[in-house]
Amino acid sequence: MGSGGKEDTSCHQNDDQTASNRLLHAQHLIVIRHGDRWDYKNRVAWRNHPYARKGDPSLSSLGHEQARETGQYLNSIFQDLGISADDITWMSSPFLRTLQTSTQAMNALTFEDANLIPILPEPGVFEWDGHGGDWHASMPELSERVHYFPRLLDSATSYIPLYNPSLPEPRSGFQSRCQKTIDALHKRRPYKPKSALVVVTMLLFVLV
Secondary structure, eight states, rough: OGGOOOOHHHHHHHHHHHHHHHHHEEEEEEEEEOOOOOGGGGGHHHHOTTTOOOOOOOOOHHHHHHHHHHHHHHHHHHHHHHHHHEEEEEEOSSSSOOOHHHHHHTTTTTTTTTTGGGOOOOOOOOOOOOOOTHHHHTTTTTTTTTOGGGGGGTTHHHHOSSSSOOOOHHHHHHHHHHHHHHHHHHHHHHSSSSSEEEEEEOOOHHOO
């Protein structure tokens, strides 16, 4: 308290300014789980569909909405922090649901050149396959995916994954794969002030 019983707010102001400066110069890691899956409420139809890629379902309409809302939220955060398109690295698991989540979220970004941010397909962050390798085997080649995910076009051939696990992957290897991916990320993405790394992945990787 200062003289006359008034509170001295200078210390609080200094603390707030320091916290604000740290936030503005921080490197931000944003981990996003994919939106709601269509097969969650359509399990029988999905299981019996003759052409379904069983381990690679689409988002539901709710999942698409969740992804768009996530992008709108990120758009506000990036603009408040002064983070530009050049400051953003966007990685995604190559599964359909994560690429759809990425695309919907990125399409909600409205700042300059946001439409030029590529999706980097990262197998190091996809989910563990508890179905004897069937889930991973159901994914098509990226050469197919670039036709309906244009943001993959350049990175699909030029991007070197942080970690490319051997498949099929035993459960015992999943946590080790996650750690190797994180270690590789530390080496490849050193500190860059006022930048953001977005990783769109699955539940198990988030929990690790």
